[in-house]
Amino acid sequence: MHYILIVEDEPAMRAGLKDNLEFEGYKVDLAEDGKSGLEKITSNNYDLVILDVMLPYISGFDVCRKAREDGIDTPIILLTARGEEIDKVLGLEFGADDYITKPFSLRELLARVKAVLRRADTQVKTNSSSDFIKIGKLKINFNNYTAFEDQQSITMSHKEFELLKYLWTKQNLTVSRDDLLKDVWEQEAFTTTRTIDNFIVKLRHKVELDHTNPKIILTVHGIGYKLVNS
Numbered sequence: 001m002h003y004i005l006i007v008e009d010e011p012a013m014r015a016g017l018k019d020n021l022e023f024e025g026y027k028v029d030l031a032e033d034g035k036s037g038l039e040k041i042t043s044n045n046y047d048l049v050i051l052d053v054m055l056p057y058i059s060g061f062d063v064c065r066k067a068r069e070d071g072i073d074t075p076i077i078l079l080t081a082r083g084e085e086i087d088k089v090l091g092l093e094f095g096a097d098d099y100i101t102k103p104f105s106l107r108e109l110l111a112r113v114k115a116v117l118r119r120a121d122t123q124v125k126t127n128s129s130s131d132f133i134k135i136g137k138l139k140i141n142f143n144n145y146t147a148f149e150d151q152q153s154i155t156m157s158h159k160e161f162e163l164l165k166y167l168w169t170k171q172n173l174t175v176s177r178d179d180l181l182k183d184v185w186e187q188e189a190f191t192t193t194r195t196i197d198n199f200i201v202k203l204r205h206k207v208e209l210d211h212t213n214p215k216i217i218l219t220v221h222g223i224g225y226k227l228v229n230s
Contacts, residue, residue, distance in 0.1 A: 002047040002117055003027045007037030007063065008079065009055050017050065020106055021113070034058030041067050046074050048117055053080035053091070061094050068095035071155050073145065075116045079104075093198055095157040115186070119158060135168060135229055136207035136216040142168075147206070154206055159184070163199050164207070167217065167227035176224040200225060 004026050008014040011032075018028045029044070031037035034055035041049055041063070049067075053060035064076055078091045081102040091099050097119075098112050132139045132148075139148045145161045147154040156164075166184050167175060177193040185191040200219075204211040218226045 001025065001027050003029070003045070004113070005029045005031065005037070005040055005044070005046045005049045007031045007034065007040075007049065007055065007060070008052045009033055010052075013052075017109075020110070024110060026113075032056075034060065034063045038063045038066055041072060041074065042070055047120065048113065049074055049076045050113075051076050051078055051096075053078055061091060064091065064096050065094040068155050068157065071153060073155070073158065075120050075158055077112055077116060092157075092159065092195060093202065095155075097158045116158075119162070133168070135164065135227075137209060138207055140164065140168075149206075156206065160199060160203060160206075163196075164203055164227075167225065168229065171227045171229050174220045174223055174226045178224075180224065 004021055006014060006017050006021075006028060008017065008030075009032050014030055014032065018030060021028050029040065029046070031040050035057040037049075037051065037055065038058060040046075051060045051063060055063070058066075060078055060080070064078065067074070067076070075097040076095065077098045077100060078096045079100055079102060080091075097116050100109060100112060131141045131143045133142070134140075137149050138154060140161075141147075142161065142165045145156070145158065147156050147161075163180070163184050166180065177196050180196050181191060181193070185195075200217060201211075204214050204217055207216050208214050216228060218228055220226055
């Protein structure tokens with residue numbers, strides 16, 4: 001049974017999400033503000049966090065950022081009433097795995113929850129040295145989504161791992177932004193090529209020796225990107 005934390009300050013929304021997710025067979029925990037939500041995230045082993053952006057004490061963006069800084073890679077879906085692209089991109093840059101704008105349908109939410117959990121469940125929980133590959137500065141294990149630089153654990157979101165893995169499986173081939181939208185983001189409505197470009201910038205900071213002069217993740221102007229891993 002998957003264990004989901006809902007961090008939402010609106011009582012009716014919080015109760016409605018809890019009832020519907022429990023009806024679908026999930027175990028659900030609740031928090032009503034950012035401070036208690038962050039405390040629960042850091043002290044419990046959840047399979048997924050549904051996190052409102054506009055929260056008392058600590059915003060959802062800051063909860064997400066602080067959790068990722070603490071090395072917590074639990075999938076996070078952000079909920080917000082805002083619709084501006086900058087907020088969506090900001091949430092993903094802080095390490096969120098998905099983003100839903102209020103108002104949303106129950107059907108859409110459940111589909112997003114299932115998709116995120118399905119991606120997380122496909123990760124094989126092994127950690128042997130033979131599972132690691134070298135990409136630039138990092139040693140990556142795509143089976144359990146871990147990354148290290150000089151024995152130091154590097155925090156990356158699920159979407160960062162998925163993007164890097166996709167580029168690695170297509171290494172030395174040019175991958176278009178449209179391919180990335182279709183195959184990595186599965187044509188999620190809020191995702192644009194700008195989102196992809198922002199994720200590439202983040203990956204370069206982690207992979208490249210000099211992110212201002214990339215040698216691993218190359219831009220193919222007018223088309224997309226290519227990973228060159230020698």
